[in-house]
Amino acid sequence: MDISLIVVQAFNALFYASILFLISSGLSLIYGIMRILNLSHGALYMVGAYVTYTVVILWLGLDWFSMILGYLASILVVGGLGILVERILLKPLYGKSHDLQLLLTFALILILDDVVKMIWGPEYRAFPKLPGFSIPVGDFQVPIYFIFTVLLGFSVAIVLHLFFTRTTVGKMIRAMTYSPEVASALGINTDRLFALSFGLGAALAGLAGGVAVPLYTASPGMGTEVIVLSFAVIVIGGMGSIKGALLGSLIVGFSRVFMVMLFPVMEIALIYIIMALILLVKPTGLFGMEMRERR
Amino acid sequence: MSGGGDSRREFVKIAGAGVAGLAVGYGLGMFSAPGPAEEPVEEPVEKPVEGLPGIPDEPLKIGYIYFMTGALGTYGTNAAAAIELAVEEINEMGGILGRRIELTNADEADRERVLDNIARMVQDEGAEIIIGLDSSGDALKAIPLIEEELQVPLIVTHAATPKLTECGRRKYIFRVSMYEEPIDILGAEIVKQLYEGEVTRVANIGPDYAYGYDSWTIFSGKLQELMPDLEFLDPIYTPLFTTDFGTYIDQIKNSGADLLFSSLWGGDAATFFKQAVAKGLFDSVKVYMNAMLGATDTLEAIGDENVPDGVDVWGSGRYWFLYPPHDVYPLNKEFVEKFLDKTGNYPPYVAATSYVAVYAVKAAIERAYLSLEKWPEVDDFVEALEGLTVPGPMGPVYIRPEDHQGLYDVYWGRLRRGGPEYPIPILDDLVVVPPAKVVPKPFETMVSC
Numbered sequence: 001m002d003i004s005l006i007v008v009q010a011f012n013a014l015f016y017a018s019i020l021f022l023i024s025s026g027l028s029l030i031y032g033i034m035r036i037l038n039l040s041h042g043a044l045y046m047v048g049a050y051v052t053y054t055v056v057i058l059w060l061g062l063d064w065f066s067m068i069l070g071y072l073a074s075i076l077v078v079g080g081l082g083i084l085v086e087r088i089l090l091k092p093l094y095g096k097s098h099d100l101q102l103l104l105t106f107a108l109i110l111i112l113d114d115v116v117k118m119i120w121g122p123e124y125r126a127f128p129k130l131p132g133f134s135i136p137v138g139d140f141q142v143p144i145y146f147i148f149t150v151l152l153g154f155s156v157a158i159v160l161h162l163f164f165t166r167t168t169v170g171k172m173i174r175a176m177t178y179s180p181e182v183a184s185a186l187g188i189n190t191d192r193l194f195a196l197s198f199g200l201g202a203a204l205a206g207l208a209g210g211v212a213v214p215l216y217t218a219s220p221g222m223g224t225e226v227i228v229l230s231f232a233v234i235v236i237g238g239m240g241s242i243k244g245a246l247l248g249s250l251i252v253g254f255s256r257v258f259m260v261m262l263f264p265v266m267e268i269a270l271i272y273i274i275m276a277l278i279l280l281v282k283p284t285g286l287f288g289m290e291m292r293e294r295r
Numbered sequence: 296m297s298g299g300g301d302s303r304r305e306f307v308k309i310a311g312a313g314v315a316g317l318a319v320g321y322g323l324g325m326f327s328a329p330g331p332a333e334e335p336v337e338e339p340v341e342k343p344v345e346g347l348p349g350i351p352d353e354p355l356k357i358g359y360i361y362f363m364t365g366a367l368g369t370y371g372t373n374a375a376a377a378i379e380l381a382v383e384e385i386n387e388m389g390g391i392l393g394r395r396i397e398l399t400n401a402d403e404a405d406r407e408r409v410l411d412n413i414a415r416m417v418q419d420e421g422a423e424i425i426i427g428l429d430s431s432g433d434a435l436k437a438i439p440l441i442e443e444e445l446q447v448p449l450i451v452t453h454a455a456t457p458k459l460t461e462c463g464r465r466k467y468i469f470r471v472s473m474y475e476e477p478i479d480i481l482g483a484e485i486v487k488q489l490y491e492g493e494v495t496r497v498a499n500i501g502p503d504y505a506y507g508y509d510s511w512t513i514f515s516g517k518l519q520e521l522m523p524d525l526e527f528l529d530p531i532y533t534p535l536f537t538t539d540f541g542t543y544i545d546q547i548k549n550s551g552a553d554l555l556f557s558s559l560w561g562g563d564a565a566t567f568f569k570q571a572v573a574k575g576l577f578d579s580v581k582v583y584m585n586a587m588l589g590a591t592d593t594l595e596a597i598g599d600e601n602v603p604d605g606v607d608v609w610g611s612g613r614y615w616f617l618y619p620p621h622d623v624y625p626l627n628k629e630f631v632e633k634f635l636d637k638t639g640n641y642p643p644y645v646a647a648t649s650y651v652a653v654y655a656v657k658a659a660i661e662r663a664y665l666s667l668e669k670w671p672e673v674d675d676f677v678e679a680l681e682g683l684t685v686p687g688p689m690g691p692v693y694i695r696p697e698d699h700q701g702l703y704d705v706y707w708g709r710l711r712r713g714g715p716e717y718p719i720p721i722l723d724d725l726v727v728v729p730p731a732k733v734v735p736k737p738f739e740t741m742v743s744c
Contacts, residue, residue: 005549012541019538113364122372123640124562128598130573140545141575215570216538217562217596221365221404225536260531260542268534 004138009257011137015146017253018153019212024230024237025160025245026204032240033177033197036090036101040108041230042223044202047081048074048209049218050116053125056214067131067214074210075203082202086195094194113220120220127214149211156207157246164242173197177240232275238288247286347392349669354397355390357382357656358422359649360413361453362429363402366536366562369592370429370645374452375400376638377646378426381653391657392664409433410440417445423673425449426652429645431456431506441467448677450655452648455613456509460700461737462744467673469680471655471692471701472613472648475506475558476513476740477733478586481705482611483517484733485726486554490582490607491522498552498580499530500543500567502559507532509742510558510586516741528552537563540570548579555580560587565596577606584609588722589708591616591641595719599712602720608710610722614647614689615706618725630688641719642688651687651701655694658685693730697737702730 027041052070060066085108093100132144164170176183176190184190209223216222233252237244252271259267278285359378361371382396390396399420401412416422425447428434434454441449442465451459451470460470486494497518501507511530518525528550531543544567547555555576559567564587571577587593588610602608621628630650634642642650663671663679671679681696692701708722735741 002549005545008545009542012539012545015541016539110364113368117364117368122369124369124565124592124596126562126565126569126596126598128600129569134573134575136575139579140548141573143573145573146541212538215566217565217569219366219562220368222536222562224365226538257542260546264529264531 002138004140008137008140008142009261010254011142011146011150013250013253013257014150015253016256017249018150019208020229020233020252021153021246021249022156022204022208022211023226024233024249025156025242026201026208027227027230028234028237028240028245029160029204029242030198030201031234033173034194035098036105036198037098038198038201039102039105039227040085040112041105041201041205042225042227043109043112044078044082044205044223045209045212045226046116046218046220046223047112048078048206049213049216049222050120050125050209051077051206052210053127053213053218054120057125057127062127062129062131064131071207071210074206078206078209079199079203082205083195083199085202086198090198091191091194109224112223117220122220125213125218126216130214145214152211156204157242160242169193169196229271232271235275235285236278238285241285241287244285244287347664349664350393351670354395355424356397356399356420356422357424357426357653358399358401358413358416358420360401360403360409360416360425360427361645361649362404363400365404367429368404369561369643370453371403373592373638373640373643373646374427374649377634377642377650378653380633380637381650385653385657391660392670394670396653403427403429403433410437413437413440413449414445417447423447424656424676426452426649426656429453431459432504434459438465438468446673448673448680450652452652453613453645456505457740457742458744460698461735461740461742463738464697465699467677469655469677469694469699469701471652471685471687471694472644473703473705474700475510475586476735476742477705477730478611478613478707479510479513480517480733480735481707481726481728482556482584482586482609483514483521485609485707486518486582486584487521490554494525494554494582496526496528496550496552497554497556498528498547498550499556500547500559501530501532501557502563503532503534507558511556513741514556514586533559533563533567535563537566540567541574543567544571544574544576548574548576552580554582555584557583557585558587559585560590561593562596564588564590564593568597569601572601572603577603580606582607582609584707586611588612588710589615589644589706591643591719593643594710594713594721595640597720599714599718599720602710602712609707610710611705611707613644614642615644615708615722615725616641616647616688617721618704618706618727619690624690626686627688627690641717647688651685651689651692654687655680655683655685655692655701659683695737700734700737702734704729705733 023045030036030038051074055070055073056066089104130143130145134141134143164174172188173193176193180190233248234245236251237248255270259270361374362368363371386395399416399422403409428451431454434451449468452472455475457474457476499511501510515527589612616631619627634646659676659679663675680694684691684693690703692703694701704727706725706727709724710720711723713719713721
């Protein structure tokens, strides 16, 4: 097999893992801190895609500077939307049945799909092309945007890690994850941190949408497909763990590419087989144990 | 492009004569049943008709079902806009024989309840005719419900599997949209005519479900028959709504394929195309044929700037908004203008096929009334649909009596930039053939039933 093909395919796997990580890290974070399985995470990702599309294509024109502004807009809009959702809709449900939270976040999918349809219409929305050029690797080409996405994905992983280990707010959130009661008794304002955490998770979904949209074709409902795979990622990696989301994304990214190269019929199946095996051997996922033990 | 340029232009020209064919009716000979040339085209009733005897007072209720929400919701919104347009036009003329049309609808995206919703429209809301269905799976599932339980006419306008019409005689089910087999067959003919000697290895990328598999079976089957020396590579099938096609693109590139056939559709077709351009796939693939590219919404998503130089990209579909040409066929011109006015978009194929479905209802009722002198019962209505020819935006649609399949011209066109005339890429160098050239006989299909 051609060595340049292997290099390029490995890079495709990294690229795919980066997108998956951006989506699933927020989902995992919200679950880890708040024990909320946010079904609307894919819908928030969709809103992020539309916001970046609007800023870059409809308003500013396609270049790297407007891309960055587009991402920032997606982070702010979707993060802000997350905080509003938490304050107005989720807060009254704390302490009540988890079914209610599931129903609420499911309802949010339908609402956001319709809101997107009202604002942007039902048509496909897509970038006319990817920002940047492509670099030749042997007979193949790697678009700069793929490289950019990989760097961005790993940077976000590092920033999140530093945030949770080095900053006071990050440490307070971690404390709250292990025991909200003790954290509260220590004078941490858990109420405000819940809003912040949901906002942060939503902002990550928004960023993921913004990063994915130049490659993808946005349409109402685009978040529904992505959420299923994200659940697989965080089940593999361990619900609530950022490290787990990163490892889960890499496992899914590489196993998919591996299967497409060698045994394409099993492409999707393998991911769920891995997920099932991990559930059997280590039901908390690869990095899920740590948190559970300390609870 | 190299070699065969003259013969290529010649073929395009000859095939283009299909336009002229509209005026004289379709070629005959392949069909055992009387062709449309012997069947006069139903003239639409121009003036309001009032006071005809035997016409019910209450409006005629038609129910439609499409994906109205979710990632495929654009199908439903376009189809609904076209149906509303047709109903407005007919009601403005006083309705069908003086009877107004009312609409009800259901969302096919409500996956668990597609059949329930069809039954609800008929049984609870009094729909006498159902139009719609995007998904082939749904259309096949609906057969027993429609044929045995409800016994109301279902006019399918999108679902494209040959199995719906070609795997058994239906009584109440009709399809006015072209199905996938003739499109794929014409695609193979084009490869033979234009690229014989230029292409050697053929790859496939399609969606990972029945439609993708059937399309490849038909296209590769026909192509193998026409050009036995070609090498056919293992087909690639991708899950619906794939975000990242890079892995597949590099595999195809590595395979050395010079012809790529695709049945990807909608957003997937646009996503794949954009990533293929960015990854330089078309440096090695010289001809790219996508059976579903002729959808204006997909072309819009691809974007005018993204049409590459130096590769022949061909697209087809169930209707192309510039065919029949507006100067020789005003009905299409008017439809495109009205649809553009109503929605701001050039009509995709689902719009044209659902629009013609409403006019098929009107024409069949009028036809039955002429002989019965009363409003037709269900059985009279389906009988009147058989062998009917309805003028539609895509040209006259002849409903073949045996299999209830609507037949009209089949096309492929070469992708080019639309600017400055059109904001989207368009299909040019149209190769159009009358259905007799590419539609198999009733109940003959390469797909196993």
